Amino acid sequence: MRVFIILMLACFSVCINAQNDTVFNEGNTLYNQGKYAEAIKKYEALLDKNEHAVALYFNLANAHYKLNNISPSVYYFEKAKLLSTDDKDIENNLVFAQNMTVDAIDTLPEVGFSRIFKDIVNTFSSDSWAKLAISGILAFVLFFLLYHFTSATSQKRVAFVISVLGFLIAVFSLVIAFQKNNLEIKNNPAIVFAQESRVKADPNNTSEEVFRLHEGTKVQVLESYENWCKIEIADKTTGWIPSEDVKLLKFFR
Template sequence: MKKLVVVLAMFLSLVSFSQETEKLFSEGNTFYKTEDYSRAVDVYLSIEEQGFESADLYFNIGNCYYKMNKVAPSIYYYEKALKLDPNYSDAQFNLAFAQRMSIDAIEQLPKTFLQRFQENVILKFTYETWAIIAVSASFLMAILFLMYYFSGGTKTKLAFFNTAILAFFVLLITVFFAYQNYGVTKKDRPAIIFAEATEIKNAPTPSGEEVFELHEGTKVQILDELDDWKKIKLTDGKIGWIPSKDLKEI
């Protein structure tokens, strides 16, 4: 009986939380429509502070900051939206506009065929999505195999057998994609520079030699960290150390 009461209380709290979140989201949208972007972003951020995550929420926050001409936060939240939903076309479109406001023009190193394949295919969906496709393929394969086993006609058996083999290959490929995606995602530590301007050092100390300078809105990859410093890498291959306070991990 006590367990039932606990479960019921948890269910009611989740329902209440969902309703409160929807109410706040609607309130933020109202402020946004009236171009009161400061109040809108405050409402959206209050939702985030409650531990709620969604691509739409991050997209709306990014829009507010973009309208307020705040480069780093707008890019940061568009990137967060795309991290949850890599195929969010509106976030991709608005991110491109926000990036035009940043000062640094970082050229990307040429990518190999395998890198392009990984980016355009394997990372096109999240590893959770690939896993769902893999599980669906395994169920489909099992059903097709049963239909092959119990069917009577030769042609029918052959059709079920061939499609079961096809489902098996889809299963293998999607499991591989999910595994590769998971590995890349766990190693991936993108961050956005929030400081208006920051010196990148060749060592994690204030006395280190400056190797280059970055400005707000630039996206970097975190490689390592030591005390209050983070080792970063740019898309053009440059590496250096930056104070942790000058950037925010996505």
């Protein structure tokens, strides 16, 4: 009975995937015919089914770009980039989409030790740093045992040095893994979807306006309060924006 249920679930999964592929291909056909609005409907139908793939976001972004829909174009290119960080086509098309935005915000560069440390942390993902830490621990244990049980002086010296290096690598990698994880948690990007949004000093409509943002601008959401989000832009300026004016990139519907 259990085998039958597994086979039924497998067949159901295959059918669902085949249907999704059909819808995706229909969207691509419409896109190639220049029917971008209709293609978008097909792609969004897949999103409603919780389909999240690089190709889907990339094609959806391209369709919006063809229609000069600034915010959705930037938004879906950014989402595609989250799933495929080294894709040059995504990077290039994202730049084209960002060129349609109004806001020109200078990025505040990292300097000194802070920049060096952040570059080291961002070398690998938190999982990769954790794996490196585990490798260091294994090296420490193995060579410490070799140091303990071997009798040759030269072998003891080599085993001791390698075991110490393994321990240091493990500690360093573990610290960096925690730092990388903290950075990933704090990284909460969003795209402005309002045509123009007035950013306030405090989370209320009567507060002083500090600056304005326009559609397609990328921000960092620092915290939320009721119907407001505290944001930070590239030059480190902060303010409060209505929650409905921004859309989080890490949210997968």
